[in-house]
Amino acid sequence: MTEVLRARGITKSFGGRAVLRGIDLDAQAGDVVSILGGSGSGKSTFLRCLNLLELPDAGRIEIAGTTAPLDHDRKGRPRIADPRALNALRAKTAMVFQNFNLWSHMSVLDNVIAAPVHVHGQPRGEAIERAHGLLDKVGMTGFAQHWPRQLSGGQQQRVAIARALATDPDLMLFDEPTSALDPERVREVLDLMRALAAEGRTMLIVTHEMAFARDVSSRVVHVRDGVIESMGPPDAMFGAGASPAFRAFLAH
Ligand SMILES: Nc1ncnc2c1ncn2[C@@H]1O[C@H](COP(=O)(O)OP(=O)(O)O)[C@@H](O)[C@H]1O
Numbered sequence: 161m162t163e164v165l166r167a168r169g170i171t172k173s174f175g176g177r178a179v180l181r182g183i184d185l186d187a188q189a190g191d192v193v194s195i196l197g198g199s200g201s202g203k204s205t206f207l208r209c210l211n212l213l214e215l216p217d218a219g220r221i222e223i224a225g226t227t228a229p230l231d232h233d234r235k236g237r238p239r240i241a242d243p244r245a246l247n248a249l250r251a252k253t254a255m256v257f258q259n260f261n262l263w264s265h266m267s268v269l270d271n272v273i274a275a276p277v278h279v280h281g282q283p284r285g286e287a288i289e290r291a292h293g294l295l296d297k298v299g300m301t302g303f304a305q306h307w308p309r310q311l312s313g314g315q316q317q318r319v320a321i322a323r324a325l326a327t328d329p330d331l332m333l334f335d336e337p338t339s340a341l342d343p344e345r346v347r348e349v350l351d352l353m354r355a356l357a358a359e360g361r362t363m364l365i366v367t368h369e370m371a372f373a374r375d376v377s378s379r380v381v382h383v384r385d386g387v388i389e390s391m392g393p394p395d396a397m398f399g400a401g402a403s404p405a406f407r408a409f410l411a412h
């Protein structure tokens with residue numbers, strides 16, 4: 161098995177309030193890990209710590225063999241020890257956000273090729289060719305020259321997923337990717353994520369889509385109040401042996 165993620169003892173406070181209180185999580189290549197939990201439990205903060213959009217106060221993160229270059233300044237505040245290593249780590253992940261976060265002043269095509277060309281130095285022609293393939297894959301053939309504002313939410317999210325795939329990340333992070341969509345658009349995005357899971361992509365998914373999580377995940381993680389309250393295979397987590405706290409969350 162190839163280890164893609166090893167996170168140990170991730171902690172984070174905001175203004176003296178502990179939001180993550182020591183999270184350990186591993187993922188092997190091809191794992192689909194659903195992260196479930198109530199609002200404010202720290203799910204987004206955890207994902208943001210993994211690609212260092214947020215700097216954890218303590219803990220260790222390894223993604224596909226690269227260790228997050230974290231240390232502390234003299235006052236004990238977390239900092240990036242080495243900006244080049246930061247880029248190397250970020251290159252191994254890609255994040256899909258609730259609100260798509262496409263660049264509104266760029267065409268669909270330019271959104272998809274931006275990171276390969278400007279961050280990874282891929283020749284533009286190659287990046288464009290690959291982008292067209294990815295747009296086909298996400299069901300957005302023919303939309304390369306559209307602007308994000310011309311697309312429905314579901315279409316924007318599928319473009320965002322094509323953009324995430326464009327750098328061929330080792331680990332994909334999804335933060336409530338369907339929460340901002342109209343109900344009739346949710347399914348097209350879930351179906352696409354299902355296809356990515358089936359082809360062996362390693363994914364961490366924060367979601368409230370319980371049927372999807374149960375169906376697609378190799379592991380389900382329940383985060384409560386900044387810790388992993390329980391985790392296990394979906395059959396166990398959605399079965400009679402689930403922890404009382406997780407059952408209470410599901411019933412809510
Ligand atoms: N940048 C920030 N500054 C201050 N507080 C934050 C920040 N980000 C998140 N928080 C707080 O941390 C807690 C956990 O937030 P979050 O990780 O977004 O939870 P979840 O995604 O599980 O709903 C919340 O109380 C939130 O208000």
Ligand SMILES: [Mg+2]
Nearest residue numbers: 203204205335
């Ligand atoms: Mg969140």
